[in-house]
Amino acid sequence: MILVTGGAGFIGANFVLDWLAQSDEPVITLDKLTYAGNPENLQSLQGDARHTLVQGDIGDAALVAKLLAEHQPRAVINFAAESHVDRSIHGPGDFIQTNIVGTFHLLESVRGYWSNLPENLDCHGSAPLAMTAGATKSSFRFLHVSTDEVYGSLTKDDPAFTETSHIEPNSPYSASKAASDHLVRAWHHTYGLPVLTTNCSNNYGPYHFPEKLIPLLIVNSLVGKPLPVYGDGQQIRDWLYVKDHCSAIRRVLEAGRLGEIYNVGGWNEKANLDIVHTVCALLDELRPRADGKPYKDQITYVTDRPGHDRRYAIDAHKLERELGWKPAETFDSGIRKTVQWYLDNPDWVTHVQSGAYREWVQKHYK
Ligand code: NAD
Ligand code: DAU
Numbered sequence: 106m107i108l109v110t111g112g113a114g115f116i117g118a119n120f121v122l123d124w125l126a127q128s129d130e131p132v133i134t135l136d137k138l139t140y141a142g143n144p145e146n147l148q149s150l151q152g153d154a155r156h157t158l159v160q161g162d163i164g165d166a167a168l169v170a171k172l173l174a175e176h177q178p179r180a181v182i183n184f185a186a187e188s189h190v191d192r193s194i195h196g197p198g199d200f201i202q203t204n205i206v207g208t209f210h211l212l213e214s215v216r217g218y219w220s221n222l223p224e225n226l227d228c229h230g231s232a233p234l235a236m237t238a239g240a241t242k243s244s245f246r247f248l249h250v251s252t253d254e255v256y257g258s259l260t261k262d263d264p265a266f267t268e269t270s271h272i273e274p275n276s277p278y279s280a281s282k283a284a285s286d287h288l289v290r291a292w293h294h295t296y297g298l299p300v301l302t303t304n305c306s307n308n309y310g311p312y313h314f315p316e317k318l319i320p321l322l323i324v325n326s327l328v329g330k331p332l333p334v335y336g337d338g339q340q341i342r343d344w345l346y347v348k349d350h351c352s353a354i355r356r357v358l359e360a361g362r363l364g365e366i367y368n369v370g371g372w373n374e375k376a377n378l379d380i381v382h383t384v385c386a387l388l389d390e391l392r393p394r395a396d397g398k399p400y401k402d403q404i405t406y407v408t409d410r411p412g413h414d415r416r417y418a419i420d421a422h423k424l425e426r427e428l429g430w431k432p433a434e435t436f437d438s439g440i441r442k443t444v445q446w447y448l449d450n451p452d453w454v455t456h457v458q459s460g461a462y463r464e465w466v467q468k469h470y471k
Pocket of ligand 2: 188189190191251252253254305306307308316317318319321333334335338340341342377410417
């Protein structure tokens with residue numbers, strides 16, 4: 106049994122779906138179901154006895170303690186966060202609350218649970234509940250999912266971020282993630298909590314909420330809306346197909362060294378404007394505009410994001426060298442799959458755009 110927080114969001118949902126496609130080990134998903142948490146992402150698991158979705162906050166210590174005691178997970182994977190940089194600029198409060206205060210409460214709940222786990226399994230005698238469920242003090246893991254944005258911004262000639270790069274966050278989002286990473290580190294050094302941290306570059310793929318660049322480009326293109334490019338569009342991001350991020354997390358969970366940080370990235374640095382042109386060209390091929398004009402005609406330059414980081418680049422050598430991880434997708438293969446996924450899933454897109462996905466949450470939860 107594993108507990109996945111934020112499992113109804115973009116990366117968390119891909120992680121849960123991939124996990125259960127590859128193993129029968131059950132998953133409890135704990136998700137607050139904010140605007141970014143979409144139960145439709147996990148719809149294919151409805152009725153699957155291996156999966157339970159619980160609505161709740163990582164900062165709700167009583168709920169988290171109850172879930173841990175009841176389900177005795179052998180690992181907690183923490184995806185739960187406020188994740189959108191632009192929202193953090195307009196309203197940083199939720200980012201401080203979930204990413205910092207929420208992570209603190211989650212760490213404390215997990216520490217309470219972990220410190221009471223048995224040291225080792227001895228299945229010859231009468232085993233306590235934790236033993237039968239397989240969780241032990243030495244095998245338990247808390248894996249914290251973080252971002253390359255904690256390292257700040259690079260110039261064109263700087264080397265890519267390594268695990269020892271300075272932590273220099275520039276947005277309220279990245280500052281809150283950096284704070285959470287520090288808390289996780291401190292809970293390991295001070296209390297011995299068996300933690301692992303991953304810092305990943307920009308993800309793209311299925312179930313990506315269309316407030317982020319790539320899904321926004323796809324859905325806006327299809328309905329004839331402008332494709333907003335911030336500033337000069339020459340900012341660089343390092344892109345990784347979401348399923349490669351998920352495979353990296355599984356690998357780190359399996360074999361990562363305790364207390365270590367692993368950078369995750371696909372060696373795919375691209376300027377934003379190149380991404381925009383790539384998406385437009387794919388749509389021209391796969392779903393040409395009715396008027397025969399190219400989608401790039403919809404590109405609109407808009408005011409830049411305040412404090413916009415110029416370049417991110419991840420050096421993933423440590424993960425490759427120590428744990429033998431490699432991404433399966435190139436950018437070309439991953440972006441084609443992504444555009445195709447949005448074309449193949451118009452209901453998901455429509456429900457997100459109309460807000461209909463919130464009705465399910467309101468009907469089943471509060
Ligand atoms: P997302 O916004 O799509 O999903 C976040 C999920 O967390 C949502 O389902 C939301 O409902 C849930 N959540 C928010 N606050 C919560 C709370 N207090 N308690 C419980 N659940 C809560 O984000 P994402 O893009 O899937 O990112 C997941 C994680 O990966 C985040 O920690 C993010 O910082 C990190 N990350 C994201 C990227 C990326 O490119 N998207 C890259 C590197 C790291
Ligand atoms: O680097 C990892 C991070 O990537 C994650 O930690 C964050 O959770 C995730 O949201 C993402 O942050 P970015 O700010 O890089 O992603 P976003 O998709 O918002 O923007 C990508 C780039 O595109 C960025 O330089 C801003 C630009 N942009 C974005 C939007 C939404 C535009 O030019 N126009 C847009 O409309």
